[in-house]
Amino acid sequence: MSKNLTKRNEDYSKWYNELVIKADLAENSGVRGCMVIKPYGFAIWEKIQAELDRMFKETGHQNAYFPLFIPKSYFSKEASHVDGFAKECAVVTHYRLKNDKDGKIIVDEDAKLEEELIVRPTSETIIWDTYRKWVQSYRDLPLLINQWANVVRWEMRTRLFLRTAEFLWQEGHTAHATEQEALIEAEKMQGVYADFAENFMAMPVIKGVKTESERFAGALETYAIEALMQDGKALQAGTSHFLGQNFAKAFDVKFTSKEGKQEYVWATSWGVSTRLMGALVMTHSDDKGLVLPPKLAPIQVVIVPIYKGEEQLNLISEKVQPIIDKLRAKGISVKFDNRDTHKPGWKFAEYELKGVPLRIAIGPRDIENDTVELARRDTLTKEIVQQEDLVSIIEKLLAEIQESLFTKALAYRDSHITEVANFDEFKEVLETKGGFILAYWDGTAETEEKIKELTKATIRCIPNDTKNESGSCVFSGKPASVKVLFAKAY
């Protein structure tokens, strides 16, 4: 491992790429655009999954699993959906290989599929084709299903976690009897995502709705949570869609209402992906490596012994064991790194790189004084504490770190929402300061497109808490009734 990470202010993008690899989160694979998620990275993802899964179930959802392959005919039933994904689909055309005359493995042209299969870029079509059979009466509704799966979107340019050709995610797909209920569901899940982002990832997000051009292919409304990264670029961290009756109509999913009438069901879908890993990295980490919020850190506390010779190590191990037991009893994950193959200094740097929130160092001096050295990853501060106070201090500190990461990220985010009144200011802020720009927008796709062309900034969302005010559009000067958030985005 080379010693130094590129500094964030030198090259943020390079810093990110290096960090993901050096912190052992993921690496590129032999397959273009596809990553290998390494054990440490996957452990974080598992924590994200576990918590989200709990939240989904708490809000009444059940998990299920639908196929990886989608028949092309299903896919083409919803027109705008096809338009949105057609350009990035992997297609399975054959089902057999054979040896050619030189002994090379080739595709067997005789084994052509009657109907080609799309590798799912998302599962709306196959799920709605299934829901048709599941839904007959209003009594079968609502249908509240989630699946954890991988999906494939054939991206031209990929970056670990932020955009990969294959990624892991969850996709919720719900069916409701009324429009109102589906709308509430879509908004509810946006709230679940925001809650998760802020309380577990310690990442402040803005809840809002997407403009028509940024909307999911096939949705009537897309609710999103938008986060701000340290380099001033926005990142869409989760989306929840109100699909109206589009998929119900395309797949003929009807139910008999209480009144005995045949009606189409109302739909939502919502998802977050391994992209959250990228968001997590870019929200908190620093030039020394990852900084993980305690609630998602695979290792919350690491203990590094400092010793000379086996005898001292044994003595320290004895002292450490009750500490480990007490911490584990409190549900805190602890690693005692007693490897003799690495030096303390090396380990310190290693765990800083990996973002372990708290580090305990314990050596002969501490044994004498019944103390340990306790170091915080987020502030890089160290203090000497008495062993008897250790567990309660750690509990408090973990909570404090979680809180402080959020507060710090929030302060950064809030100081990077800049309201502008005209387009010169807009460009000025975008170039010099970055972040979100709050401005009046006339509501037209033309304006949105022009601004994107000229500045590369897009409308990230119309914030939920926006007030109905009137002003003039930052670009066109035409009357405008909403303020929206612009930013350059990942």
Add this chain to the structure above:
RNA sequence: CGGGGUGUGGCUUAGUCCGGUUAAAGCGCUGGUCUGGGGGACCAGAGAUCGGAGGUUCGAAUCCUCUCACCCCGACCA
């Protein structure tokens, strides 16, 4: 998919323009000794058909042709 670039031990690179001993260095790896409160030192080792195929030549990492892969910048996207 358009423009640019790079492929040399596990990693990062030098050497390529201008062909000529046994392909070089740092990191990492293995063994050992000393060490141990912030990536420690020294000694001794292992490890490369120079991305692949073909060609030119007495001789190719170096020149030519083809091919593959990856990276960066654009268009597209969670």
